[in-house]
Amino acid sequence: MSDLTYVGKNIPKVDAKEKVTGQAIYAGDLQFPDTLFGKIVRCWEHAHAKVTHLDLSEAAKVPGVVKVLGPKDVTQKLYNCGVLDLLASEEVGHMLGEIEDQRIFTDYVRHQGDAICGIIAETQEIAEAAAAKVIVKYEPLPVYLQPEESAKPDAIQFDARKPGNKAFQLPEQMFPNNVYGWGDVDAEMAKAELIIENTFQLPKVKQCQIEPHAYVALFDQRGRLSIWTSTQMPKLVQNKLARLFEMPLSKLNLIPTTIGGGFGGKLGMIFEPETCAMALAVPGRHVKVQSLREEDWVASESRHPGKYWLKIGFLKDGTPVAADALFTADTGAYFTHATGVPFTTGAWLIGMYKYGAVRYKTNAYYTNKAPSGAFRGYGNPQTNFVLEQTVDQACRQLGIDPVEWRKRWHKQVGDDGWCLGIPYASSSLTECLERGAAKIGWAEKRAKYANQSGPKRRGVGVSVMNHTSGAMPMLLEHTVAKVKMNEDGSAVINVACSDVGAGSHTALTQIAAETLGIPMEDIYIDNNMDSAGFDVGSHASRTAYVGGGAVMKACEDVNRQLIERASTRLGIPVDQLEIKNRQVVSKDGKASMSVKEICNVGVSNYINPANGERNGVPGQIQGYASHFPSHNSPPFGACFAEVEIDIETGQTKVVEMVIAHDIGRAIHPPSVHGQLAGGAQQALGMTLTEEIRYDEKGLIQNNSFFDYKLFGPLDMPKLTTILVENPDPGAPYGLKSVGEAGTVNPVGAVANAVSHALGIMFTEAPITPERILKAVNERGIK
């Protein structure tokens, strides 16, 4: 096995003890003296309306109300709460056009939950009571819940800059004919001997992090605006807020708190703008905003729903000659991520198989639903539902085993990944497929469930996926890491990388311990944003990969300095020295200096008055790296699922699942297993139970955990996770990502298992009991 000491070890996570004792401080737990409470007043009764009259006077009279803020009392600047504009070059930015369309408080309601005004009061109860006294009159407008409706020529235009309510298509300058892909699709498709063509309907699914959004902000006498937030992206949100409120970054003090789950739900700004606007209105006092669970569904982003048309042509031997796709994305009420997700939804399609030619197009439209945004997987779960079912349908008709087809046609080392021009440097997907198939008993179960009768039907399905580790080259990838060596030889790593719960601070500590050769207990990850350099934040499964790369380089910088100093003291050339067991030792083993001593004399450095000599090389050792990765080391994975469906009730029970993941190297194996298992819970929800439902007025019908069904402990299948470890040559310690991967391939595997059980392919997710019963009845299955 490996000769690594800390990397790959099954050790408790660095933050587990504070979390298990309740000592970890989340934003809602913060207590400050003299705190005021902010309430964001939302429109609950309309999804599309003009505010014709807003009267805050009665609310302002409630005793204990300190201030009421309408749309005109806060900055009029427009913003996009997403962050992609900070991650793209100016050139790309121009192609995207105007993407800032949100306001802190609005007089034009574009979805239920749009913020109308704010109340600041001495207690939460008073703020709530005053909110009830706000008088708003609306002029209701026609409500558009689907792109087909908002795209109609006579529909009300949400934004004059986006005619036809079309927020985005792939820009011509970068994607000729608005197409992403390669080859001549029409010519290749003409050769097809079998064509599978379907339009799939994808649901609007919520991140449902268990911590509801909460913040504290303070505008102090020095003119600094402080915001305590559990954002996934501290540096980018700091940048966004500084721009919105026109302040230098040095005056925008962002203090990250423990993150109670993110999954994309805390990517970019959420309610930070409203909270900061309130704090700016009451200088010198902390303002706390604790949002409610039921607010989350209406006011914050979700996964992009939409229609996904996919046509793949095959030869009889299974060769996929051409793929043609169009994703019509519903971006919801605001632009938010209308560029990113519609692009990547095609990128995952492109990264998967060796089609003869492929053409992906996408159009994103506004509707009167809550905005769509980032949700773990970023378009990949959607693609998985569509692509993997299409492949299985072809395999069924061609009489080819779905596992064998995938082994034959998945992309390999040297093929381009999701970004054309960036080839895979490693791939263990074939091994994932083989080990997963063996574990679940693929061949036996496929045969056994081929012909069934009776009320309970079993099926087994497979699905594969590709993803990414960081978003280069499409988006900026950059992390700064600083390592300060204390005088006792312990280390503090200062980074802006956040830990959404996935274990990234543990992985970064392991990487530092391994590279420095000092125990994990002697290393602390410091997240102070004033001192930390830039980092993109937690998205695109990047923190262990890019943050880990930065930490590794900064630690190597420390090692270089240690060796140089030892070389000076010992009079031994640097190439004859190495670091072992906290000692700098000569390779012949004859001379050594302890790391602690070097660090100590660097700090406590004296001149001997007798001879004028120093007791060592002066200067505290600090390592530094400003790291831009040169690759995105995409991971692959294979998932197998077995389901049992009761055709009398329509209930689907996921009996067993096996996920084999191409991890490169698992830095912290329990976290990798945990990401896969947790991702599966979210993927199963999207496939079988989760969907935000709207009534015809555009009001959400199920904004509670009671009505929006998440998988609970009894619903989860027996789960085996297999880590296939073949280190990636370009990655720190060979690691590839896992953060988002778990939410992807269980989607296709379960859908394929359902069709194996029933012989019916479902083009609409989630595959609910109602949909199953309807399909079973229509086909007369008994």
Add this chain to the structure above:
Amino acid sequence: MKTRSITLCVNGRDYTFEVPHNRTLLQALRDDLKLTDTKYGCGSGECGGCTVLINGKDNINSCLTLAAEMEGKHITTVGGLTKNGQLHPIQQAFVELGAIQCGFCTPGMVMKTASLLAHNPNPSEDDIRRGLEGNICRCTGYENIIRAVQKASQMINASATQCAGGACS
């Protein structure tokens, strides 16, 4: 809103304070007593994040319980399980088995586990899954939580650790 003075025994300590009649136990713990180890996840009994232990055995959703009704009962929160900085075996098992990701559901999960094991020291996997139903975790897929509960039950049975709830003087 009318108020009344109540005494709550939390983690072995008595607190006497004034609350409105409609104050929930969760609000009383978090806002009045500043004991923020119990979490607000939904406020309507659907997530289990606010689970606390009553009289060392029963679990309740503190967001659905009126503070005034808890007079005379011993309430244990996750912070109260830790004695002199020593983790309780349930906490130890959660740490060791990687049952914690974001940690927001963890206080509720740990207290639900404490109640489950107080009623059934040797639960089967199915008992555990059933017992934890009502507590939502969005991070872990429950897998490592279930392993942690199994391990905690073994640890408690082996060490004869007493029930989780502390008695007030």
